[in-house]
Amino acid sequence: RLAVVTPTYHREKNRNIQTIQLIALQNTLCSTCLGMIWILVESESDWRKSSLVERYEREERPAYCERVLVKALRVKVERSKHRGVAQRNKALDWLEQQISYVEQDPVVLFVDDDNAYAAEHFVRATKIGKVGVWPVGFPSTKSKFEAPVVKTQRQSDALRSSSSSSSPKVVGFRSFWCGDLKNFKPRVFNVDMSGFGVRLHALEKVRFDENVRSGYLEDAFLQAITRSVLRRDNKTSENENEGNPSHLLNALETTHVSEIFVWHLYHTVLSGETPAALVVSKVPKGDSFLCP
Amino acid sequence: RLAVVTPTYHREKNRNIQTIQLIALQNTLCSTCLGMIWILVESESDWRKSSLVERYEREERPAYCERVLVKALRVKVERSKHRGVAQRNKALDWLEQQISYVEQDPVVLFVDDDNAYAAEHFVRATKIGKVGVWPVGFPSTKSKFEAPVVKTQRQSDALRSSSSSSSPKVVGFRSFWCGDLKNFKPRVFNVDMSGFGVRLHALEKVRFDENVRSGYLEDAFLQAITRSVLRRDNKTSENENEGNPSHLLNALETTHVSEIFVWHLYHTVLSGETPAALVVSKVPKGDSFLCP
Ligand SMILES: O=c1ccn([C@@H]2O[C@H](COP(=O)(O)OP(=O)(O)O)[C@@H](O)[C@H]2O)c(=O)[nH]1
Ligand SMILES: O=c1ccn([C@@H]2O[C@H](COP(=O)(O)OP(=O)(O)O)[C@@H](O)[C@H]2O)c(=O)[nH]1
Ligand SMILES: [Mn+2]
Ligand SMILES: [Mn+2]
Numbered sequence: 047r048l049a050v051v052t053p054t055y056h057r058e059k060n061r062n063i064q065t066i067q068l069i070a071l072q073n074t075l076c077s078t079c080l081g082m083i084w085i086l087v088e089s090e091s092d093w094r095k096s097s098l099v100e101r102y103e104r105e106e107r108p109a110y111c112e113r114v115l116v117k118a119l120r121v122k123v124e125r126s127k128h129r130g131v132a133q134r135n136k137a138l139d140w141l142e143q144q145i146s147y148v149e150q151d152p153v154v155l156f157v158d159d160d161n162a163y164a165a166e167h168f169v170r171a172t173k174i175g176k177v178g179v180w181p182v183g184f185p186s187t188k189s190k191f192e193a194p195v196v197k198t199q200r201q202s203d204a205l206r207s208s209s210s211s212s213s214p215k216v217v218g219f220r221s222f223w224c225g226d227l228k229n230f231k232p233r234v235f236n237v238d239m240s241g242f243g244v245r246l247h248a249l250e251k252v253r254f255d256e257n258v259r260s261g262y263l264e265d266a267f268l269q270a271i272t273r274s275v276l277r278r279d280n281k282t283s284e285n286e287n288e289g290n291p292s293h294l295l296n297a298l299e300t301t302h303v304s305e306i307f308v309w310h311l312y313h314t315v316l317s318g319e320t321p322a323a324l325v326v327s328k329v330p331k332g333d334s335f336l337c338p
Numbered sequence: 339r340l341a342v343v344t345p346t347y348h349r350e351k352n353r354n355i356q357t358i359q360l361i362a363l364q365n366t367l368c369s370t371c372l373g374m375i376w377i378l379v380e381s382e383s384d385w386r387k388s389s390l391v392e393r394y395e396r397e398e399r400p401a402y403c404e405r406v407l408v409k410a411l412r413v414k415v416e417r418s419k420h421r422g423v424a425q426r427n428k429a430l431d432w433l434e435q436q437i438s439y440v441e442q443d444p445v446v447l448f449v450d451d452d453n454a455y456a457a458e459h460f461v462r463a464t465k466i467g468k469v470g471v472w473p474v475g476f477p478s479t480k481s482k483f484e485a486p487v488v489k490t491q492r493q494s495d496a497l498r499s500s501s502s503s504s505s506p507k508v509v510g511f512r513s514f515w516c517g518d519l520k521n522f523k524p525r526v527f528n529v530d531m532s533g534f535g536v537r538l539h540a541l542e543k544v545r546f547d548e549n550v551r552s553g554y555l556e557d558a559f560l561q562a563i564t565r566s567v568l569r570r571d572n573k574t575s576e577n578e579n580e581g582n583p584s585h586l587l588n589a590l591e592t593t594h595v596s597e598i599f600v601w602h603l604y605h606t607v608l609s610g611e612t613p614a615a616l617v618v619s620k621v622p623k624g625d626s627f628l629c630p
Contacts (some may be wrong), residue, residue, distance in 0.1 A: 062477045062603065065617040066454045069601075070362040073457055077369030079402040097619070110371040110457060162358045165365055165402060185354045311354065325357040327389070 048082035048168060049141055049152040049246065050075065053133030054159045055088060056095035064096045067159040072102060076111035078168045083115045083147065085140065087133035089123035124256075128263050130158065130239075131254045138253060141246060151246050153178075156239045160311055162325075163240075167307035176248040176275050177268070178299045179216060181329045182241040183309035189222035189335040190326045192238060196303050216298040220329075223261065224337035230259060234291045235268040236337050240308045242268060250274045272297035304329045340374035340460060341444040341538065342367065343429040345422030346451045347380060348387035356388045359451040364394060368403035370460045375407045375439065377432065379425035381415035416548075420555050422450065422531075423546045430545060433538060443538050445470075448531045452603055454617075455532075459599035468540040468567050469560070470591045471508060473621045474533040475601035481514035481627040482618045484530060488595050508590040512621075515553065516629035522551060526583045527560040528629050532600045534560060542566045564589035596621045 052071065057063045068086075075084055086099050094100055103118040121136035134156060141147050141154065153171050157163065170180065181193035196214035219236035235242075242264070248271060258266040272294040281296060306327045344363065349355045360378075367376055378391050386392055395410040413428035426448060433439050433446065445463050449455065462472065473485035488506035511528035527534075534556070540563060550558040564586040573588060598619045 062617055066601070066603065069454050069456055070366070073369045073455075074362070074365040076457060077365045077402060079371075101619070108458060108461070110369060110461075162361050163365075164361055165368060166400065169400070169402075309358070311358065325354055327393075 047150050047152040048080055048172060049154045050082055050084045050157045051134055051137040051154060052086050052157050052159055053130030054086055055092040065098050068098045071159055074163050074165060075114050078165045080168055080172060081113040083117060085117045085119060085137040087119045087121060087137050090120055093120045126256050127260050128256060131256050135253045138249060153243045153245055155243045158239060161240055162309040162311055164307040170301040170307065171243045173301050174243050174299050176245050177271055177297055178301050179237055179242045180301050181306045182238045183306045183326055185309060185325045187222040190324055191306060191329050192221045192236060192241060193329045194219055194300055194303060196300055214300055216295045216300060219337050220335040221337050222335055232338055233262060233265040234294060235265045237264050237268060238310050239264055240310055244271055248275050269294055339442055339444040340372055340464060341433055341446045342374055342376045342449045343426055343446060344378050344449050344451055345425030346378055347384040357390055360390045363451060366455050366457060367406050370457045372460055372464060373405040375409060377409045377411060377429040379411045379413060379429050382412055385412045418548050419552050420548060423548050427545045430541060445535045445537055447535045450531060453532055454601040454603055456599040462593040462599065463535045465593050466535050466591050468537050469563055469589055470593050471529055471534045472593050473598045474530045475598045475618055477601060477617045479514040482616055483598060483621050484513045484528060484533060485621040486511055486592055486595060488592055506592055508587050508592060511629050512627040513629050514627055524630055525554060525557040526586060527557045529556050529560060530602050531556055532602055536563055540567050561586055
């Protein structure tokens with residue numbers, strides 16, 4: 047089961063966009079035939095500017111879509127350097143208050159309204175235990191993708207002998223942006239909002255932090271979550287790994303590492319580069335764009 | 339059962355678009371849970387510029403989409419004032435050559451890759467007998483919609499006493515463009531490519547005509563089809579109605595007349611008007627935009 051969190055807003059300059067995106071997203075969610083709760087979150091000022099949000103919440107689900115339940119929430123949004131943060135946190139607050147969902151323990155996915163999703167994206171997400179990551183397509187960037195780098199158990203035996211599973215272990219990431227390396231520090235999790243999922247119980251009240259640097263929103267969120275997952279599993283002691291956050295990767299699972307089922311669209315092209323937009327559905331082999 | 343015909347091409351200036359649209363369209367078709375054949379038709383020069391077309395045709399359908407079969411066709415496209423005509427005709431040629439489809443007699447729908455479709459669009463289309471029409475949203479035009487005008491049986495008794503069904507009868511159309519009234523003649527069928535469906539057997543080898551005026555492609559196609567439907571049903575004699583093509587409306591059915599389940603996007607705004615784009619999902623009551 048899934049909990050799909052979608053911040054959405056009305057684009058005054060193109061009044062088609064929100065509706066078109068929500069229609070496409072609803073169709074995609076329905077097409078998965080998975081049971082899910084779809085949480086649409088608007089700001090106070092965007093609230094009900096699209097009649098679709100209201101309609102999706104109220105209408106009786108048609109037969110081909112009856113397993114997709116819809117909840118519409120609104121939240122006061124302050125000025126922020128990040129987009130959608132208050133909306134996503136509001137959805138998490140709501141979820142953690144619903145006893146039935148806490149018991150169901152769905153995988154929480156952050157599904158922006160402006161990306162492209164193959165139905166398989168949602169099917170794969172249901173497979174994760176606690177925290178999962180996967181590749182994301184970025185048609186407008188230099189690399190065209192972002193993806194976890196894994197070692198199979200054999201290769202990583204030396205690194206993590208305690209693990210008993212034979213699934214591939216995440217040892218790093220390939221990305222077109224590894225962080226603000228000159229002025230700040232590298233990201234530990236080079237992962238987009240659409241590139242990970244978290245089982246509800248593993249959230250443990252962690253929220254997105256408005257105050258982190260631009261580009262570090264997902265990294266900070268995943269650091270907090272993996273830290274609490276590892277602590278709960280007694281896989282790490284705080285002192286042992288102080289100052290070396292890369293052990294946090296030990297908490298990650300992958301559902302797939304070479305196929306791409308989600309594409310982050312309209313991502314700003316990094317300055318100085320003008321790569322042609324290109325949608326790829328395979329992560330190229332090799333270690334191009336490997337982050338430090 | 340449905341036969342969905344989609345002309346598609348590679349946009350050199352925005353290499354994302356075709357892939358994004360095909361992903362969204364595939365998700366939408368899958369979400370209907372209907373059995374269908376999806377015919378994707380590319381020009382020789384566009385052939386296989388999108389790897390998705392090939393992938394969709396070859397891949398084993400995932401479980402949630404196994405009822406959507408895909409056929410990819412290519413066709414030589416000459417310079418034309420219309421878009422997608424050779425592609426659609428190629429699909430019709432192919433369909434009429436497949437004995438299994440001729441026997442199955444699916445409803446043929448023309449589904450451009452750049453519109454927005456609610457899943458219900460496809461569900462409704464399966465209900466038509468021979469030739470059906472329905473409303474279409476046009477977010478960027480002045481009227482925001484185009485829709486058939488109906489009279490219930492009672493109202494239209496005087497007009498067509500021969501009909502035994504009690505379903506509403508189409509007596510005209512509301513549209514933001516009723517034809518080139520000054521220089522040519524009004525359209526009989528003020529219907530967009532996405533606003534009608536035809537049962538395969540009712541096609542009777544009718545094709546889209548490259549040589550008709552811009553804006554009259556659907557009108558000419560539907561005139562030819564309804565003429566042959568009425569002739570076969572002995573509902574009309576050629577002489578009787580000469581010079582009065584409006585009797586052709588008698589061949590039309592409607593599946594719904596006030597709800598909108600398909601939106602024609604990016605339609606050029608008519609010159610001199612700059613209406614804000616707006617997606618409506620109900621046809622407004624009244625007779626605004628009623629065509630002559
Ligand atoms: O004022 C805003 C801006 C964005 N969003 C939503 O937040 C998500 C991310 O926004 P955007 O796509 O603009 O950011 P980016 O993908 O560039 O990070 C999307 O689902 C938007 O609909 C929102 O709810 N309110
Ligand atoms: O060179 C072209 C131009 C268009 N199309 C397809 O034909 C349909 C109608 O084209 P378009 O949307 O440009 O026309 P409009 O909607 O303005 O009539 C769409 O499915 C396009 O993908 C095509 O196959 N080749
Ligand atoms: Mn975005
Ligand atoms: Mn179009």
